Amino acid sequence: MHKLSNHDLTVIILVVIYSILLIIDIILILLGKTIGYILMVMTVIITILIYKGIDKTKFKIRNSLYRSFRSSCIYIDIDDHHISFPKVKIDTKEGKIVIDISNLHLRSKIEANIEYLSSALPKGLLIKDYYMSKDQSTLILNYEDTNVDNRLIFDTFDEYRDYTLRYRPTELFLDKDYSFDLTKDNGILVTGSSGSGKSYWVQSLILQALIKNYDISILDIKRSYQAFEDACKCAYTVDDIVSSLDDIIKELEDRQVKMDEVLRLTHKP
Numbered sequence: 001m002h003k004l005s006n007h008d009l010t011v012i013i014l015v016v017i018y019s020i021l022l023i024i025d026i027i028l029i030l031l032g033k034t035i036g037y038i039l040m041v042m043t044v045i046i047t048i049l050i051y052k053g054i055d056k057t058k059f060k061i062r063n064s065l066y067r068s069f070r071s072s073c074i075y076i077d078i079d080d081h082h083i084s085f086p087k088v089k090i091d092t093k094e095g096k097i098v099i100d101i102s103n104l105h106l107r108s109k110i111e112a113n114i115e116y117l118s119s120a121l122p123k124g125l126l127i128k129d130y131y132m133s134k135d136q137s138t139l140i141l142n143y144e145d146t147n148v149d150n151r152l153i154f155d156t157f158d159e160y161r162d163y164t165l166r167y168r169p170t171e172l173f174l175d176k177d178y179s180f181d182l183t184k185d186n187g188i189l190v191t192g193s194s195g196s197g198k199s200y201w202v203q204s205l206i207l208q209a210l211i212k213n214y215d216i217s218i219l220d221i222k223r224s225y226q227a228f229e230d231a232c233k234c235a236y237t238v239d240d241i242v243s244s245l246d247d248i249i250k251e252l253e254d255r256q257v258k259m260d261e262v263l264r265l266t267h268k269p
Helices: 006-030 034-053 056-071 104-120 157-164 198-211 238-266
Strands: 082-084 088-091 096-100 125-132 138-145 171-173 179-181 217-219 233-235
Touching: 006 034, 056 088, 056 096, 056 104, 104 125, 104 138, 157 198, 171 198, 217 238, 233 238
Parallel strands: 217 233
Antiparallel strands: 088 096, 096 138, 125 138, 171 179
């Protein structure tokens, strides 16, 4: 038996009230009452205003979460016919969802299914990170709308160079919102389906690195980055790639020796 949630009851009540108003309007119009036409016009106007005032994204997120809560049994049984979902607050401007987990029963169920919450959101919305509030009473989800275009468009190379140099010498930008610092991040993995723009995006990182005078080695068996071979150390064959890796390891070892020497001199009593 399908149990009704508070959300279901709210929707049902609103639909019933709206249906009753429409029936009354139609009856008055059939009886030739002028007030019927006036009420019909008012009903249509109110409907349009309510529809325009609804935050469509917030509505979709709430419905998607409630469907996920129901399928994962994340609710409290009130009686044989009714259930209660965790309270959810959504801030579409900040990209934040706050779920009340003060109930220990609901908290344990949410923690067990937390990895699946991203797939519970509407298409195009992805969870970036999540954490507990300080008092452990709420779960906070930060999400990203991938439907929003975050591309950076530059009309000239000078614009691109100037934008690149806004960041720290060890920092490369990824899009309008994200960047990574080579002193903090050991590396970056780029994944995507064929033709999704992986190589094009990596070319942007290489160009930024060139602007900042990095020493760049490209190991490229598919020869996707030949445009940079005059400015970078490029290896295309297996033998050349192995040789380049050996050179890189030797360079790292040499730098480690120099760094150890600097540290010894710095801390020398």
